[in-house]
Amino acid sequence: xxxxxxxxxxxxxxxxxxxxxxxxxxxxxxxxxxxxxxxxxxxxxxxxxxxxxxxxxxxxxxxxxxxxxxxxxxxxxxxxxxxxxxxxxxxxxxxxxxxxxxx
Numbered sequence: 246x247x248x249x250x251x252x253x254x255x256x257x258x259x260x261x262x263x264x265x266x267x268x269x270x271x272x273x274x275x276x277x278x279x280x281x282x283x284x285x286x287x288x289x290x291x292x293x294x295x296x297x298x299x300x301x302x303x304x305x306x307x308x309x310x311x312x313x314x315x316x317x318x319x320x321x322x323x324x325x326x327x328x329x330x331x332x333x334x335x336x337x338x339x340x341x342x343x344x345x346x347x348x
Contacts, residue, residue, distance in 0.1 A: 257282045266290070266302040276329075278304060283341050285316060285332045294329055296320040313337070 257280040266274045276290035281304070294300065301315035314337050319330040333341070 262305050264302050264304050266300045269299050276302070283338055285319070285330060286314065287328070287330050289327050290329055291327060292329065293324055294318045300331065
């Protein structure tokens with residue numbers, strides 16, 4: 246999984262779209278992406294989501310395709326401001342790499 250230190254190593258792409266996250270309990274949370282990198286995603290949500298919480302969801306790309314994401318909410322999130330950061334798990338990062346590199 247990408248660590249908090251990795252978040253500055255990856256190029257971030259600004260990609261603002263609404264999406265839904267599923268908590269481990271099955272409860273759905275509405276969100277809006279701010280930017281995405283190979284290591285994770287920054288997004289806004291009314292949450293609340295807890296640091297260390299595992300979540301999953303699907304992003305919609307401009308070409309109409311969807312991409313499944315999963316990972317952990319980072320402690321650097323700002324729930325009081327409705328801003329969160331999620332570190333992708335290894336599987337999500339690998340699927341992103343495979344898609345970009347055509348592997």
